[in-house]
Amino acid sequence: xxxxxxxxxxxxxxxxxxxxxxxxxxxxxxxxxxxxxxxxxxxxxxxxxxxxxxxxxxxxxxxxxxxxxxxxxxxxxxxxxxxxxxxxxxxxxxxxxxxxxxxxxxxxxxxxxxxxxxxxxxxxxxxxxxxxxxxxxxxxxxxxxxxxxxxxxxxxxxxxxxxxxxxxxxxxxxxxxxxxxxxxxxxxxxxxxxxxxxxxxxxxxxxxxxxxxxxxxxxxxxxxxxxxxxxxxxxxxxxxxxxxxxxxxxxxxxxxxxxxxxxxxxxxxxxxxxxxxxxxxxxxxxxxxxxxxxxxxxxxxxxxxxxxxxxxxxxxxxxxxxxxxxxxxxxxxxxxxxxxxxxxxxxxxxxxxxxxxxxxxxxxxxxxxxxxxxxxxxxxxxxxxxxxxxxxxxxxxxxxxxxxxxxxxxxxxxxxxxxxxxxxxxxxxxxxxxxxxxxxxxxxxxxxxxxxxxxxxxxxxxxxxxxxxxxxxxxxxxxxxxxxxxxxxxxxxxxxxxxxxxxxxxxxxxxxxxxxxxxxxxxxxxxxxxxxxxxxxxxxxxxxxxxxxxxxxxxxxxxxxxxxxxxxxxxxxxxxxxxxxxxxxxxxxxxxxxxxxxxxxxxxxxxxxxxxxxxxxxxxxxxxxxxxxxxxxxxxxxxxxxxxxxxxxxxxxxxxxxxxxxxxxxxxxxxxxxxxxxxxxxxxxxxxxxxxxxxxxxxxxxxxxxxxxxxxxxxxxxxxxxxxxxxxxxxxxxxxxxxxxxxxxxxxxxxxxxxxxxxxx
Amino acid sequence: xxxxxxxxxxxxxxxxxxxxxxxxxxxxxxxxxxxxxxxxxxxxxxxxxxxxxxxxxxxxxxxxxxxxxxxxxxxxxxxxxxxxxxxxxxxxxxxxxxxxxxxxxxxxxxxxxxxxxxxxxxxxxxxxxxxxxxxxxxxxxxxxxxxxxxxx
Numbered sequence: 001x002x003x004x005x006x007x008x009x010x011x012x013x014x015x016x017x018x019x020x021x022x023x024x025x026x027x028x029x030x031x032x033x034x035x036x037x038x039x040x041x042x043x044x045x046x047x048x049x050x051x052x053x054x055x056x057x058x059x060x061x062x063x064x065x066x067x068x069x070x071x072x073x074x075x076x077x078x079x080x081x082x083x084x085x086x087x088x089x090x091x092x093x094x095x096x097x098x099x100x101x102x103x104x105x106x107x108x109x110x111x112x113x114x115x116x117x118x119x120x121x122x123x124x125x126x127x128x129x130x131x132x133x134x135x136x137x138x139x140x141x142x143x144x145x146x147x148x149x150x151x152x153x154x155x156x157x158x159x160x161x162x163x164x165x166x167x168x169x170x171x172x173x174x175x176x177x178x179x180x181x182x183x184x185x186x187x188x189x190x191x192x193x194x195x196x197x198x199x200x201x202x203x204x205x206x207x208x209x210x211x212x213x214x215x216x217x218x219x220x221x222x223x224x225x226x227x228x229x230x231x232x233x234x235x236x237x238x239x240x241x242x243x244x245x246x247x248x249x250x251x252x253x254x255x256x257x258x259x260x261x262x263x264x265x266x267x268x269x270x271x272x273x274x275x276x277x278x279x280x281x282x283x284x285x286x287x288x289x290x291x292x293x294x295x296x297x298x299x300x301x302x303x304x305x306x307x308x309x310x311x312x313x314x315x316x317x318x319x320x321x322x323x324x325x326x327x328x329x330x331x332x333x334x335x336x337x338x339x340x341x342x343x344x345x346x347x348x349x350x351x352x353x354x355x356x357x358x359x360x361x362x363x364x365x366x367x368x369x370x371x372x373x374x375x376x377x378x379x380x381x382x383x384x385x386x387x388x389x390x391x392x393x394x395x396x397x398x399x400x401x402x403x404x405x406x407x408x409x410x411x412x413x414x415x416x417x418x419x420x421x422x423x424x425x426x427x428x429x430x431x432x433x434x435x436x437x438x439x440x441x442x443x444x445x446x447x448x449x450x451x452x453x454x455x456x457x458x459x460x461x462x463x464x465x466x467x468x469x470x471x472x473x474x475x476x477x478x479x480x481x482x483x484x485x486x487x488x489x490x491x492x493x494x495x496x497x498x499x500x501x502x503x504x505x506x507x508x509x510x511x512x513x514x515x516x517x518x519x520x521x522x523x524x525x526x527x528x529x530x531x532x533x534x535x536x537x538x539x540x541x542x543x544x545x546x547x548x549x550x551x552x553x554x555x556x557x558x559x560x561x562x563x564x565x566x567x568x569x570x571x572x573x574x575x576x577x578x579x580x581x582x583x584x585x586x587x588x589x590x591x592x593x594x595x596x597x598x599x600x601x602x603x604x605x606x607x608x609x610x611x612x613x614x615x616x617x618x619x620x621x622x623x624x625x626x627x628x629x630x631x632x633x634x635x636x637x638x639x640x641x642x643x644x645x646x647x648x649x650x651x652x653x654x655x656x657x658x659x660x661x662x663x664x665x666x667x668x669x670x671x672x673x674x675x676x677x678x679x680x681x682x683x684x685x686x687x688x689x690x691x692x693x694x695x696x697x698x699x700x701x702x703x704x705x706x707x708x709x710x711x712x713x714x715x716x717x718x719x720x721x722x723x724x725x726x727x728x729x730x731x732x733x734x735x736x737x738x739x740x741x742x743x744x745x746x747x748x749x750x751x752x753x754x755x756x757x758x759x760x761x
Numbered sequence: 762x763x764x765x766x767x768x769x770x771x772x773x774x775x776x777x778x779x780x781x782x783x784x785x786x787x788x789x790x791x792x793x794x795x796x797x798x799x800x801x802x803x804x805x806x807x808x809x810x811x812x813x814x815x816x817x818x819x820x821x822x823x824x825x826x827x828x829x830x831x832x833x834x835x836x837x838x839x840x841x842x843x844x845x846x847x848x849x850x851x852x853x854x855x856x857x858x859x860x861x862x863x864x865x866x867x868x869x870x871x872x873x874x875x876x877x878x879x880x881x882x883x884x885x886x887x888x889x890x891x892x893x894x895x896x897x898x899x900x901x902x903x904x905x906x907x908x909x910x911x912x913x
Binding site: 011013018022023025027073084129194196243244247277487488491522649651655657658682690692697 | 763780788789792794795796797798799800801802803804805807835836838839844848851852853855857859860861862863864866867882884885887889890891892893894895897898899900901902904905
């Protein structure tokens with residue numbers, strides 16, 4: 001009897017294709033019959049951040065070579081569409097009356113080649129009455145200039161709208177021995193999947209619209225596509241080719257996606273659209289962009305008793321997903337891993353003349369963690385206590401039953417001190433502190449900084465379960481259908497492991513189907529670190545049920561009692577217990593069931609609730625105090641995601657997460673000038689982190705299973721990002737803290753570090 | 762204009778527009794879509810391939826400049842169904858996730874080892890600075906390249 005495949009370092013089934021011919025991304029669909037003779041769509045975009053549109057002249061563009069059609073919003077008779085999160089905010093999918101950010105689409109060019117479309121987009125002449133651009137979120141809060149006049153304010157969402165209490169101010173801290181205040185900028189960053197946005201659309205001879213989409217959630221797309229095209233949702237099929245990364249920014253649909261069917265119908269040909277990177281940097285949603293005011297109070301012995309947090313979320317120029325992350329994801333996590341008896345958290349979301357914000361790896365939890373971790377560091381500095389020690393004093397003790405924090409977040413299981421202990425030990429924290437002391441004593445121009453973070457986050461907060469279908473074909477192979485949507489996570493491998501474990505069908509005989517709404521109509525996609533705990537869980541459950549159903553079929557074929565049938569998973573055969581010589585294969589069973597609808601089982605499997613991965617990170621940096629240059633020299637990450645299905649994939653998620661977290665802490669920031677012009681809108685100007693700026697990561701394993709699903713798994717997709725960012729920001733500040741520096745906003749660039757040192761001197 | 766370019770061992774005589782980039786040529790004229798486009802500033806390296814055995818970002822080169830050259834793309838690496846040691850190393854070390862940067866990363870890595878057969882970790886990191894990846898954090902890419910160097 002072989003052992004379980006679960007928990008093993010199984011290599012990825014999907015890799016040979018990616019490594020030999022490359023994936024088939026939406027722009028690679030050259031042989032798709034429905035896209036034969038497809039034309040190219042290019043969007044002309046606003047070049048000003050805020051303005052009334054006086055006129056759009058497309059006449060010159062329309063005359064250029066290869067141009068089939070040019071459409072404005074008026075040509076398409078577009079109607080305003082309300083935001084899902086604040087219906088008073090409405091916009092047309094192409095800007096008609098107003099533009100609200102640089103890059104907002106305002107006309108469509110349809111051309112024979114992509115280059116012709118790009119050329120023509122530059123010939124579209126727009127006359128604007130330029131309005132004041134609101135780039136700064138605090139300025140936008142109080143400005144009398146409103147992006148959406150019908151909202152009556154640029155504050156488009158507030159936790160008090162939900163009945164949550166406002167913060168009470170400084171009176172809250174009466175009686176605290178120590179009170180520390182902070183203003184932190186959790187800066188705007190660009191998700192930057194390597195594959196930019198792209199889609200294609202074709203109306204079939206049956207009158208249905210097929211849209212190929214680079215997305216994390218195909219099943220979320222038909223409804224908005226159908227609405228934009230004025231057809232019933234049953235008339236839309238969305239197909240997901242390989243997707244070159246998403247990181248949250250490809251969860252929703254964008255105006256550019258929604259209008260492709262409309263255009264295809266108008267010109268009577270299928271259409272393709274792929275943005276350029278420069279378009280993507282302003283068109284794909286941005287992440288983070290939260291201004292944080294915190295006050296933390298407690299006693300000189302290190303106990304934190306009071307914490308007050310006001311998160312001001314920059315929504316950008318549309319009331320999109322980014323708007324609601326602060327109240328729904330940041331606020332419930334504001335206590336972090338700490339037993340703080342008194343917490344207030346108020347969130348305010350504000351529109352500005354910048355690219356709309358959406359979910360980005362962590363989506364609201366990195367912001368919560370960064371705020372509390374920075375506050376803990378400042379509290380530690382104020383009372384002169386070691387950062388790790390202050391954390392230890394305030395950690396929520398180990399709990400194996402749900403624990404509710406003062407702000408109302410209910411966590412499943414946690415052992416935060418153990419994760420901190422393991423990380424401090426594995427990183428040789430004491431050893432680094434010793435080295436740091438030596439460099440300080442020697443007045444070395446290159447100082448060491450050590451940052452610690454302990455975090456908890458919420459995963460699987462999206463969806464309450466997932467669909468799965470397992471079908472055994474007549475050749476004994478299986479097809480697994482899932483409502484999740486892999487774009488790098490390796491579900492082909494993981495879900496095959498789970499299905500193989502239950503059925504004994506070898507992994508290489510299992511094919512995964514996802515992202516096609518005709519084949520998988522129910523699904524919540526891949527986001528919020530939900531896939532394994534909900535989608536994998538569903539595959540595991542459904543495959544298990546199918547194996548039980550199959551026993552009944554085998555019993556019939558073997559003329560035996562169902563209770564006596566066993567499934568030999570090593571060989572993938574069914575036989576009567578004790579007589580393995582007479583057996584039936586999965587193929588035999590599938591053939592036998594052919595006339596009655598096949599050997600298949602499908603279901604939507606619920607989970608008990610979201611899960612709360614936790615862990616601790618130690619980041620080590622070297623800071624050149626003469627130039628401010630920061631070098632990330634070591635990183636230790638303990639991320640407890642519950643039961644591990646495939647440690648190789650888990651580590652991969654941590655590595656990638658740490659890099660994106662480090663990118664925010666040390667390098668990356670989307671910037672605008674005061675008129676709202678983006679100044680980081682390509683990969684030459686945006687400080688996308690490279691291999692040269694990162695160390696290898698030491699992963700420290702820890703597994704505390706959750707009771708909330710069959711597998712015991714929590715999410716791992718975002719943990720690395722959440723833990724690493726505060727550890728690294730803290731490390732940079734720690735490196736120069738002996739010079740009197742208490743805080744440096746992210747990204748901790750050389751210029752900022754150098755300036756902080758000069759100011760402290 | 763007319764160009765003659767040998768791609769993955771096959772000679773192609775093609776009529777192209779003078780402004781055609783090499784990456785467009787392999788993708789659109791030859792249908793070799795393994796080579797990806799990730800940016801428009803020659804920053805990301807997703808389009809890296811080999812021209813006369815050297816790694817080139819094929820968005821920085823006109824197809825016309827490759828006239829008479831030997832070009833190798835990701836599709837041309839495996840021989841008789843056996844992956845190149847670098848492809849194998851990426852698979853064994855989980856050096857890829859979404860796969861979009863992968864073809865360019867593999868091509869650049871082969872070139873890196875050709876120039877420096879026994880690099881240190883730091884040399885690999887600096888050598889791959891021009892190839893961006895958003896998924897892996899580079900950890901396993903670096904590991905893959907070091908493993909491929911060892912395997913030789």
